[in-house]
Amino acid sequence: MVNASAVTDTGSAGDAGYRRIRDDIIFGVLTPSERLRLEAMKEDYGVSISTLREVLNRLASEGFVIAEGRKGFEVAPVSVKNLQELAELRILLEHHAMEQSFGIGDMEWEGRVVAAHHKLAATERQIASKSDVPELRRRYDGEFHQALISACGSRELMAAHAVIFDKYFRYALQYRGSETAKQHQALLDCALSRDIAKAKKILVQHIRGCVEHALASGTLRRE
Template identity: 55%
Template sequence: MPIADIAETVGERTYRRIRSDIIFGRLTPGQRLRLERLSTQYETSIATLRELLNRLLVEGLIVAEGQRGFEVTPVSADRWHEIAQMRELLECHALRQSIENGDIEWEGRVVAAHHKLAALEKKLLAGDRTQTETWKRYDWEFHHALISCCGSKALLEAHSAIFDKYLRYQIIAVVFRGEAAAREHRELLDAALKRDWKTATAVLVTHIRDCVQHTLKTGALVS
């Protein structure tokens, strides 16, 4: 492999690590991102870090502090509402298109994704909270499978970006709404397989809005 390709691979791996650490709260909202410390932590050069942090800046996951460097983007109730509304707008549109266009392969992906999610939700309902990241990955896979036949790569990319920001708020507030969320996932599955996009989008709206309200009730976000 050419040296340039190796460097790109290492840089991409580091980018994904930092991005994941922001989304899953290991790098906390408002935390200063000191290049020297990050260089040691992620075993990469300061020059590479600057490039990666600029990518994350464009994504809105970090903010610039003028001449002082970077910090993880703070959270707020107002911003949480904005992110949730954008997810609702994008995902409802994609869900309708996907239900109308989906084939038997799409149905298989949706059923398989829900099976994994439901199995982990059963463990959560039993009190096992040791697999938070796996749970949220399965949650993403299910929602992504539902909209995967929407027919628009741009829409899927936009949804993926906003979903990650939405997920960060869920992780910060340690959100799991219990049986209500699991039931809504089952209802989404049933409506999708029946090709009933009206019911599916109505369930999705409830799913997102109730999650926002539940999160705000925890008091984990600053108004």
């Protein structure tokens, strides 16, 4: 007979390991193209080898890890081409989803957008006066952009956007400053006034500005 509590414990450990490894890839703790050695990771993340394989295969299906058959796993690399592809895909997804949300969003949707922006703006003010906390910025930035599209009527679209956003955020670890906060405020204003045409233009500036910032750092290789 299967022990239900053991299955639950294994699942919980796997989910926790998945979140930790995924976050460590996004924030560069596990560096691009790094070989992932299961024995060392078993100790670092407190999960079994079999659970690690499941987690890494899950991350490979999302594009955060590369599975190389018998050779094992490595962190997905970063490159100029990949960043540009992610940026354009994010624009495509968000433009479509925002158009749907702006068209049918109700008062509940407006409340989600305002609440998400309030937390993001508070975080951006903290960054301006003290120091950046990339973990908080990624959380509230992501929540705001998800709120903007949350009335689009498609869970699959929102799920796809969430994955693309996190893959894109690997390139956005350095905060770009006040211009980013101004663009977020402008997107909020557009949402409340239902100005989708202006919102689309601002989003393009917002996303491509990050691309330009990352390219200016000179740390990405061209393919």
